[in-house]
Amino acid sequence: MNARDEIFAAVRRSLGVTGNEAPRRAAVEARLAATPTGIIPRRGRGEAAERLATFKAEAARAEASVVEAAALADLPAEVARFLAENHLPATLRVGDDARLAALPWEAAALEISRGPSDGDDANAASAAFAGVAESGTLALVSGADNPTTLAFLPETHIVVLFAADLVGDYESAFAKLRAARPSPRALNFITGPSRSADIEETLLIGAHGPRRLHVIVVAAS
Amino acid sequence: MTAAATPSRFRENIAAALGDERLRGLSPHVQSLIAARAEAAARLPEFEALRDSARAIKDHALAHLDLYLEAFERKATEAGGQVHYARDAAEATATIVDLCKAHGAKTVVKGKSMVSEEIGLNAALDRAGIAAVETDLGEYVVQLREERPSHIIAPAIHLTRKDYEAAFRRAHRDLPADRDLSQPERLLAEARAILRAKFLAADVGITGANFLVAETGAAIVVTNEGNGDLCQVLPKVHIVVASIEKVVPTLNDVAQILRVLARSATGQDMAVYTTAAVGPRRPGDPDGPEEWHVVLVDNGRSAMLGGPFRDMLRCIRCGACMNHCPVYETIGGLAYGWIYAGPMGAVLTPSLIGVAEGGALATASTLCGRCEAACPMRIPLPALLRQWRERAFARALTPAGERFALGLWAFFAKRPALYRLTTGLATRALALVGRARGRFSWLPFASGWTRSRDLAAPQGATFQSRWRAKSGRVK
Amino acid sequence: MAAETEKPPIRVGLFVTCLVDLIRPSVGFAAVKLLEDAGCEVVVPSQSCCGQPAFNSGDRATARAIALKTIDAFAGCDYVVAPSGSCAGMLAKHYPELFADEPELLRKAAAFADKCWELTSFLVDRLGVTAVAARCEGVAAYHDSCAGLREMGVKSQPRALLASVEGLRLVELQDGGACCGFGGVFSVKHGALSGAIVERKAADVAATGADTLIAGDLGCLMNIAGRLQRQGRVVKARHVAEVLAGVSDEPPIGEAAARVKP
Numbered sequence: 001m002n003a004r005d006e007i008f009a010a011v012r013r014s015l016g017v018t019g020n021e022a023p024r025r026a027a028v029e030a031r032l033a034a035t036p037t038g039i040i041p042r043r044g045r046g047e048a049a050e051r052l053a054t055f056k057a058e059a060a061r062a063e064a065s066v067v068e069a070a071a072l073a074d075l076p077a078e079v080a081r082f083l084a085e086n087h088l089p090a091t092l093r094v095g096d097d098a099r100l101a102a103l104p105w106e107a108a109a110l111e112i113s114r115g116p117s118d119g120d121d122a123n124a125a126s127a128a129f130a131g132v133a134e135s136g137t138l139a140l141v142s143g144a145d146n147p148t149t150l151a152f153l154p155e156t157h158i159v160v161l162f163a164a165d166l167v168g169d170y171e172s173a174f175a176k177l178r179a180a181r182p183s184p185r186a187l188n189f190i191t192g193p194s195r196s197a198d199i200e201e202t203l204l205i206g207a208h209g210p211r212r213l214h215v216i217v218v219a220a221s
Numbered sequence: 222m223t224a225a226a227t228p229s230r231f232r233e234n235i236a237a238a239l240g241d242e243r244l245r246g247l248s249p250h251v252q253s254l255i256a257a258r259a260e261a262a263a264r265l266p267e268f269e270a271l272r273d274s275a276r277a278i279k280d281h282a283l284a285h286l287d288l289y290l291e292a293f294e295r296k297a298t299e300a301g302g303q304v305h306y307a308r309d310a311a312e313a314t315a316t317i318v319d320l321c322k323a324h325g326a327k328t329v330v331k332g333k334s335m336v337s338e339e340i341g342l343n344a345a346l347d348r349a350g351i352a353a354v355e356t357d358l359g360e361y362v363v364q365l366r367e368e369r370p371s372h373i374i375a376p377a378i379h380l381t382r383k384d385y386e387a388a389f390r391r392a393h394r395d396l397p398a399d400r401d402l403s404q405p406e407r408l409l410a411e412a413r414a415i416l417r418a419k420f421l422a423a424d425v426g427i428t429g430a431n432f433l434v435a436e437t438g439a440a441i442v443v444t445n446e447g448n449g450d451l452c453q454v455l456p457k458v459h460i461v462v463a464s465i466e467k468v469v470p471t472l473n474d475v476a477q478i479l480r481v482l483a484r485s486a487t488g489q490d491m492a493v494y495t496t497a498a499v500g501p502r503r504p505g506d507p508d509g510p511e512e513w514h515v516v517l518v519d520n521g522r523s524a525m526l527g528g529p530f531r532d533m534l535r536c537i538r539c540g541a542c543m544n545h546c547p548v549y550e551t552i553g554g555l556a557y558g559w560i561y562a563g564p565m566g567a568v569l570t571p572s573l574i575g576v577a578e579g580g581a582l583a584t585a586s587t588l589c590g591r592c593e594a595a596c597p598m599r600i601p602l603p604a605l606l607r608q609w610r611e612r613a614f615a616r617a618l619t620p621a622g623e624r625f626a627l628g629l630w631a632f633f634a635k636r637p638a639l640y641r642l643t644t645g646l647a648t649r650a651l652a653l654v655g656r657a658r659g660r661f662s663w664l665p666f667a668s669g670w671t672r673s674r675d676l677a678a679p680q681g682a683t684f685q686s687r688w689r690a691k692s693g694r695v696k
Numbered sequence: 697m698a699a700e701t702e703k704p705p706i707r708v709g710l711f712v713t714c715l716v717d718l719i720r721p722s723v724g725f726a727a728v729k730l731l732e733d734a735g736c737e738v739v740v741p742s743q744s745c746c747g748q749p750a751f752n753s754g755d756r757a758t759a760r761a762i763a764l765k766t767i768d769a770f771a772g773c774d775y776v777v778a779p780s781g782s783c784a785g786m787l788a789k790h791y792p793e794l795f796a797d798e799p800e801l802l803r804k805a806a807a808f809a810d811k812c813w814e815l816t817s818f819l820v821d822r823l824g825v826t827a828v829a830a831r832c833e834g835v836a837a838y839h840d841s842c843a844g845l846r847e848m849g850v851k852s853q854p855r856a857l858l859a860s861v862e863g864l865r866l867v868e869l870q871d872g873g874a875c876c877g878f879g880g881v882f883s884v885k886h887g888a889l890s891g892a893i894v895e896r897k898a899a900d901v902a903a904t905g906a907d908t909l910i911a912g913d914l915g916c917l918m919n920i921a922g923r924l925q926r927q928g929r930v931v932k933a934r935h936v937a938e939v940l941a942g943v944s945d946e947p948p949i950g951e952a953a954a955r956v957k958p
Contacts, residue, residue: 003306007465007519011287014527019287028288031281031470032436038274038477041267058490095507116507119421135491142498147507148454152447170476177472185300185509186453186498191491194447198359198377199385199405201250207358208413208420209447209494239888248896252871547875547893585886587879587893588752589842604793607752614754623753623885631750631758637765640744648718659952660925669887674894674922677719677950684712684721688740 035178037171044134044168051133051168052217059136062192063205064213066136072099072218076108079158082214083110083123088156093117093124097145100127100160116147117154124150125158129180129187130173131166131217137191138215139173141184151188157210159190163220231558231581238552243381247553250378254544257488258595265484275478276599279535282469283526289435289468290517296438300500302513307340313518314345317427317460320514321351324458326424330416332442332449333357334429335373335538336464336518338560339573342427353427354419356448358412365392371554371562374486374540379553382408416448426452426510430463431537432478433515436471439499440515443482443492450496459501459510464518466526466534472497478537481597485541521573529608530572535598536565542592542602548585557582564592564602568609576612583609626666645686648679655679706823708736709773711766711812713783714745715914716935720949723914726941727779727815734823741769746778746786749881751794760794764801767791767808775822776812779937780913781844782880784814789847814844815937816912820853827860830942834932835865837906839897839920841913842875854912854936861939867904874900878919891923898923901931909933914949921949 001009012019043054056066069078083090091111094100105112117124126146130139138159142148151157167173170189177187194209205211238244262268282289294304307313321329329346331337331353343364346353355364359376363369365388370376377385386402389411402408428449430440440461442449453459469475475497483489502509525534543549543563554562559579561569567586571579588603596602613619619627633640655661655678663671670676682690708731716723728738747762766787770776778784788809795801819825838858844850858866877883877893884890897920901909909924909931911917921933932948947953 003308003312006308007306007517007523008287008290010519010523011290011465011526014523014525015284015287016527017287024285024288028285028292028470032292035436035471035473037473038278039267039270041265041271041480043265062489062491062493119417137491142502142506142509144505144507148450149508152450152454170479171473174472174476182503182505185500185503185506186496188450189491189495190493191489191495192493194445195493196358196409196446197487198357198362198375199408200246200380200382201253201375201378202405204405204409206413207409207446207448208356208416208451235886235889239892255871547877547896548889550896551889551892585882585889587842587875587877587882587890589875589879590846591842591873591875594846607754610752610754611756612754614756619754627750627753627755627758627881631755631762634744634747634750635758635761635765637742637744637769641742644714644718657952659947660922660950662926667884669884669890670922672887673891673926674919675925675950676922677918679719680721680946680953682721684717684724685740685742687721688724 040169040171041134044132046168048163048166048220051166052163055131055133055136055166057136058134059192059215062136063195064136064192064215066215066217068217068219070219072103075160075216075218076103076105076110078216079125080108080110082158086212089122091122093121093150093154095126095144095146095150097127100125117149119153121154123156123158124154125160126150128159128161128165130176131161132170132173132189133166133168134170135191137189140188140190141177141180142186143184148186148188151190152209154210156212156214158214158216161215161217163217166217229578229581231556231585234556234558235552235585238556244379244551244553246381247379248550250375251544251550254487258485258541258544261484261488261490265480268481268484271477271480272597272599275481275597276535278469278474278477279598283466283531283534286465286468286526289470290465292435293433293438293468296435297499297515298438300438302438302500302515305514305516307516307518309520310340313340313462313516313520314342316516317342317462318345318349318351320458320460321346321425322349324424326351326458328419328423329353329425329427330356330419330423330452330456332428332444332452333360333376334427334462335560336429337427337462338369340518340520342462354416356416356420356452357444357446358409361412361416362388369555369560372540372543373538379555420451420455423456425458425460426456427460427462428452430461430467431482432475433463433468434472434475434497435468437497437499439497441475441495441497443495445493447494450494453496453498453510454508457510458512458514461515462518463515464520464522466522482537482539485595485597486539525572530568530605532600533565533568533572533605535600536569537598539597541595541597545591545595547587547589564606568602568605571609576609576616577618580609580613580618583613641683641685645683648683649681652679652681705735705737707772707774708738709770709776710738710740711743711746711770711776711778711783711787712740713778713780713914715918716779719918720914720935722943722946723779723935723937726935726937726943727777729941730815730819730828730937731777734819734825739773743769746783748783748786751786751790753881756794763791763794763805767804770808774811775818776808777815777818778812779815779935781814781841781848781850782913782915784812785843785847788812814848814850814912816854816857817848817850820856825857828857828940830940831862832939832942833863834908835867835906836908836910837867837869837901837904839869839876839909839911839916840872841911841916844912845873850912857940858910858936864939867906869900869904871900876916876920878915880915883919894919894923898927898929902929907932910936910939912936917949925950
């Protein structure tokens with residue numbers, strides 16, 4: 001018997017089953033198909049305005065900064081403002097996301113580069129797949145539109161969240177993921193900038209990931 | 222071989238820990254973690270209900286582990302991943318070393334993984350001439366010091382900034398010797414730069430998995446630093462090493478457990494980075510590994526599934542139990558002598574390395590129950606500790622002197638009339654001897670107590686004898 | 697208040713606990729007084745120990761044997777009340793576990809466990825006592841025993857009763873939920889470790905500035921008082937039963953008596 005067979009045999013022996021029992025198989029199939037939800041906290045519920053307020057409060061608790069923009073067109077100016085205010089270079093890397101790609105970044109005096117990061121970028125911007133109000137969390141997915149490296153290598157990560165994509169809870173984000181086509185290989189939940197408390201339990205921001213996370217919520221049009 | 226264990230030297234380890242001044246610094250850290258968890262729990266009205274939900278999910282998953290493992294394997298393979306099985310530590314490390322060798326890997330970057338410590342992965346890679354670099358900040362400094370992590374979530378909780386500085390100065394020789402490393406910010410910045418280079422150069426990234434999702438075949442990695450993601454997304458090959466009980470049915474089930482994980486571990490509502498990824502990069506993906514492997518490790522879990530310690534398989538490695546444990550607070554994690562410390566370590570270790578080697582860990586507990594009260598998965602830790610004590614007793618592993626004393630006491634305790642007679646004599650004698658001060662600074666057979674405490678003298682005749690005398694009742 | 701003349705009073709078997717029995721009988725008499733004042737008839741069946749030392753040491757057979765004797769000894773009682781969260785926990789929560797595989801005895805043990813209570817919880821939750829007529833001058837820190845707190849749900853009850861004690865002001869410890877390090881056999885088997893843990897509890901008590909330490913478990917009290925006294929700190933340690941019953945002629949735990957009692 002190989003390792004796989006032996007392990008399955010051992011598991012089945014411990015459980016006192018053969019693995020062929022119909023009720024067990026049915027129960028497992030049912031759960032995998034139905035993906036039942038459990039307890040969803042009240043915190044993430046509510047109408048769009050309430051969700052947005054919760055998202056902003058929770059994101060701030062996680063040391064992210066959050067602003068609202070009335071429209072997509074306001075993005076370059078907001079990004080330029082944010083970078084200038086924090087004395088950061090006026091450079092920005094983005095992916096292929098059509099919504100970000102089409103913006104007039106250069107008009108806001110921002111030097112743009114495109115594609116995945118190799119570690120030399122000061123700032124990068126991604127469009128979020130979703131936002132989760134209950135913990136001020138952003139959900140990003142892998143792919144050329146918003147390369148994963150943009151979320152982890154640069155010093156500053158700017159995330160554009162469209163208000164319509166702001167859901168209340170993780171389960172809603174997962175539902176969105178299941179419906180996504182093509183199906184992405186990875187979903188990243190991001191809650192605030194990178195941190196570590198490993199040195200004397202002192203909270204430090206900017207361990208390996210970005211030191212700064214700035215979220216721009218674009219209002220529903 | 223499973224990583225070398227010394228829990229059998231527990232008594233010596235405790236004594237050494239009690240004499241280690243530096244461990245006095247552990248108390249404020251765990252106290253703040255206790256407070257943080259309490260605050261996070263208080264802020265979420267559904268917290269207690271979520272603990273019940275999380276327990277039910279894991280119990281269901283464990284009861285159907287064979288089927289969910291099959292489902293996970295199917296989905297992971299469909300997505301282009303490769304799933305490997307390892308019965309024990311040797312098989313697991315051999316599998317991983319072979320994968321690394323097959324890719325001519327020279328350097329490996331690692332995310333924090335307790336099971337990789339358990340199987341002795343770093344030593345095995347080292348023997349194969351492959352340099353494995355721990356990238357979690359606490360794991361990194363512990364690796365530099367050639368120590369083990371002393372806590373699941375905060376591996377270097379037993380160290381000070383000076384320890385970090387000394388380790389960095391010793392290891393990062395290319396940097397200017399006169400640089401200032403007195404502040405945590407400077408230490409972090411240095412580690413960030415050094416490890417960034419390692420991430421970018423690594424051939425293989427190895428992480429653990431907080432969860433394996435049967436629904437999608439995904440491995441979920443949770444970190445605050447982002448190192449788990451850099452290990453996953455930069456190197457050409459990503460290897461996930463996880464023990465088989467990590468399997469959870471669906472993403473929605475994971476959501477339930479995530480809500481109690483970070484809150485229990487650090488008091489955060491959510492860790493900074495929680496990533497669910499399955500398989501290698503897809504067509505059009507600009508980043509991500511070209512090969513994705515999952516090594517499923519048994520190493521004693523399947524046996525636990527069929528016995529009285531099955532509840533321990535619900536553990537999600539949050540560390541809350543050790544944060545709340547007065548013994549852990551006093552002796553720190555390294556005194557436990559192996560990989561897993563605190564209450565979960567005392568319960569899990571004998572299951573993995575045997576009760577003869579690991580059973581002593583279960584004795585160092587007052588069974589105060591604070592661990593169980595804090596455990597997000599409602600694992601009945603005190604009851605399980607007691608189970609180990611029963612097993613050790615049944616195998617006569619209890620020290621002879623203790624067995625004798627217990628046997629002597631039991632003889633009398635089972636015979637109330639005789640008990641009343643003999644204890645009455647003893648208490649009256651001790652009362653006479655102790656009447657001047659009302660307490661003893663020393664008593665034969667009680668030095669374990671009197672070394673650090675006074676011992677109150679009895680008042681004289683026992684309650685039962687006085688009661689009988691008072692009421693004239695004979696029963 | 698007192699029972700009606702037609703109804704017989706509640707028959708309470710006092711589980712005195714071995715520490716109270718051997719070291720400090722005044723706690724037992726205080727418990728009797730509190731129960732009788734609340735209208736109960738108190739009996740004291742011949743007893744030795746709840747069996748916890750054996751149970752916690754892994755000697756299940758001895759614990760089971762002791763449990764059987766205890767259950768039989770208290771057969772004629774409506775309730776079994778112990779001035780200890782730890783012993784009450786053993787009787788009420790763990791006795792049934794000892795007979796998990798023996799259906800007949802399990803039934804008996806479960807029925808027994810159902811009638812077991814910790815003293816202050818019995819007074820407040822079962823008998824509805826809201827106040828006592830006692831006096832005790834001082835500032836007291838109250839220590840919750842782990843078993844009392846987590847196994848028996850004892851937290852508000854002693855505080856509610858102590859609030860009615862004239863002259864007494866209660867202060868809370870910084871980390872009330874922390875174990876004092878007694879743990880029964882643990883205090884001797886791992887004496888140094890136990891000593892290190894009680895040091896933190898003693899420091900917490902001292903930091904409150906309280907002149908009195910009160911708790912519902914004699915083991916905890918002896919442990920904490922023993923550490924405080926070794927450090928030369930002057931804190932009077934008393935069992936909650938003694939304070940509630942207004943016991944004033946006994947020295948605090950570990951202090952010398954004015955004269956030897958026979």
